Amino acid sequence: MTLFPSLSLHRLLLIGSALFLANMAHANEQSTNAIEARIAPVGKVCIKRQSCQQDAVATPVANVAPAKEYTGRAGEKIYNTYCIACHSTGAAGAPRVGNIKEWQPHIAKGMDTLLKDAIKGVGAMPPRGICSNCTDEELKHTIQYMIDKSQ
């Protein structure tokens, strides 16, 4: 008989601490919500292990796309494979890489025109400078490389 009251006391303590913990968690959640509400216009609180991805899409402020990274081949590599044949020798009147005088009138046209010309071909230069599998972006990087090497 003496066991019963002590058991129930034990239970009470257990229930008590469970309630206390639940209350703590609740209070913690409430204060997080309060903080979130206060800083909401500026940013979002991202709790560890809780994905903020959805919020990023929904919140225009966090929706600034990062600059796209270049994933194509290096301009130097493409130049050495395809363009070098004409652009190192000046074959058919190609402006030679390393010769700023020959490049000057071309550079003056601006990158947009140079890229357009390189894509569709210009004068004696075949379309894409014979690099048929080069993307526009890769051609742009290659032209930039050639210009940089000519300065």
Ligand code: HEC
């Ligand atoms: C078969 C020879 C040949 C090859 C290969 C070649 N080019 Fe050319 N390229 C030329 C010639 C010739 C010109 C000068 C065209 C003109 O101004 O009449 C030229 C001009 C250019 C210009 C200047 C265009 C302008 O609008 O002034 C760029 C840029 C260029 N080439 C990029 C490249 C790139 C990049 C490659 C390689 C992917 C390449 N070329 C491969 C012959 C070539």
